[in-house]
Amino acid sequence: MADSEAVGEADSADIRRQAVAAHHTLNLIDGRWRPSESGQTRTNHNPADVTDTVGEFTESGGVDTDHAVDAAAAALPAWRGLGSLRRGEHLAAASALLAGRAEEFVRAITREQGKLLAEARGEVKRARAVLDFTAGQARLLGGVTAPAEEERTFAYTFRRPLGVVGLISPWNFPLAIPMWKVAPALLSGCTAVLKPSPLTPLTAALLAEVFHEAGLPAGVLNLVQGDAAAGEALVAHPEVKGISFTGSLGVGTAIHTGGAARLLRTQLELGGKNAVVVLDDADLDKAVDAVIHGAFGQAGQRCSATSRAVVDVRVRDDFLDRLVARVAKLRVGPGDDPDAQVCPLVSPARVEAALDAVAGARRDGATVLCGGAREERPGLPDGCYVQPTVIRDVPWDSELAQEEVFGPVLAVVDADGFDDAMRIANSVKYGMSGTVFTASQARAFEAVERFEAGMLHVNRPGVGAYAHLPHVGSKASQYGPPECSPEVFDFYTEWHSACISY
Known part of the structure; x- marks a missing residue:
């Protein structure tokens, strides 16, 4: 290869990286990266050096959340109909992409959240383990056959996806916790809107990008950056059938009570002492x-x-x-x-x-x-x-x-x-x-x-x-099914039974 060709390829790669980096500050809605409707942004700083600006990230409100939920609702029938084995292939593809970009995630986590590089590498490893475990559940996500009380009757149970879910994640594990929400939601056949903490928007954008590049259909996973206004709109939207939240007891309680009137399903992990x-x-x-x-x-x-x-x-x-x-x-x-x-x-x-x-x-x-x-x-x-x-x-x-x-x-x-x-x-x-x-x-x-x-x-x-073990608390630390483990699917799916006479 001539030197000029090598330089040209390097320049092209740099241009591609700059283009990719530009959309990390945006929302991902219906397969497109776009700013908030208001045009407002929030400055994200490096906690190790507050003079270092990580970026200006879009600040979303209710309108942006509504667009994301509408996109997820439109994508739901086709994604639900794909079946768990095909959905698991998308998760496996995302895992391969994550493996190839592991150090990029490590640097992003350390820069915007602050943890040691070794701790960030441990988090990326944990996220990959969760993703690989969940992808492997694609062949196990079924029900059971059961004895029937009448002759010539076939009785069995099966799961159906809950529907559109909202995933609200914290800043302390900006990759692992979103991953253990996103992966089982998608494998279950749900479509999702991820709203990360406004303190760690970059890592969430990278995660959404990986799933997007893994070939998820538009609208299956949507990313909305922002603070309370975006989260409140997610809880209030009638198309959202469940909210998985990790954070403080006060906010978790508000989410649960805010959705109680419409019987919103909640999965809440609320801290510990x-x-x-x-x-x-x-x-x-x-x-x-x-x-x-x-x-x-x-x-x-x-x-x-x-x-x-x-x-x-x-x-x-x-x-x-x-x-x-x-x-x-x-x-x-x-x-x-x-x-x-x-x-x-x-x-x-x-x-x-x-x-x-x-x-x-x-x-x-x-x-x-x-x-x-x-x-x-x-x-x-x-x-x-x-x-x-x-x-x-x-x-x-x-x-x-x-x-x-x-x-x-x-x-x-x-x-x-x-x-x-x-x-x-x-x-x-x-x-x-x-x-x-x-x-x-x-x-x-x-x-x-x-x-x-x-x-x-x-x-x-x-x-x-x-x-593969439940991440779960008791008393005020937990409400709803555990995260991780096969038990997580009890949140993202509904059980059904069928009796067929023949």
Whole structure:
């Protein structure tokens, strides 16, 4: 190949990349990238350096949402009629495209959400696992045959897609959580409108682009960027038969009550206040490892984050000595800093919320052992940095021990034995994740039985889940069927039974 030809091809590739990047700031409605009807935009900043503008993304309202829902409704009959095997082929094609663009997703996640590159790579891996698992369910998405009470009668059950669904996703996992909504919705035969968090619009646009390039018919998956106005219109639209939402308890409750009059089906994952219980026979080094990973990984911005360590008083001081010595050395920095161990928070508002929680704990008489302030040092960009914080002497019924912080703030609560530890662990309104460290097999199994939480762990970190296991909480953490796992299809489909005499 001549040098001039190589340069020409490089120029063409650059032009293509620029054209692709231009539509990442837009909505995807009925197979076309387009701005909001109002023409309004929202500026998205890099939380590691707030002077870095990621882009000006379209800000949608009710009209844009209505267009997206109308497109999804028009595409529904043909997509539903395609059958799960053909729909699964589209998911498999999307997985291949995602694999080829994995590092592009990693960089986008880190730049707009803030997490470490290693954490972003873990999220892309998780998203691919969910997509591959869901595609594999295409051959299993059926019903059962059943005995009939009459002669010459064939009885069986089957699923039908729910219809048009709205998928409202948060900023903390801007690829994985949308993926575990989009993939089962599409395989089920639903058509969808995805509304991501306005804090992480770029990753959602890349996800929509991958499915679009995988050959989805126009209108099957639509993307609407924006904030509350777009989400409220999605909940109110009469053609939307279900809303899958991940976010705060207050917003989730509003979605559920807002759609109750028309019997809107909802699937709500609403946060947690998760405890790691450290008993007097625990391996303290392993417990410290798990607590650091759970409390300060992704700066504590996970629904399953370890926000409470409930520690038996007999080992409390030894545990805290080991924990604080390590937490004090954690390096806070940008996600693309190879030496960083704790990433920034996603926004200035989240920084203020974390610092307010620390101030409240001090007012309640707790003691800050390390951290508790903004991270500031020479050379650190102007970003959303908070020091990893460990607070002891936290009353079990105080605000810090009861309410979600969603930041790198760990409350250490004293417990007097196993029964007291389980009482404290279950004292909150949430029930996402529960973890126990013990050498006793009997106490391990008893803790699993007694934890009022959806995802349970013994002698391992209390965060993370498998693509084929239910991602689910209890109490105020969850309403409706789980996400991930085969059980997710109970949200996106309706069961039917048939009896045929012959």
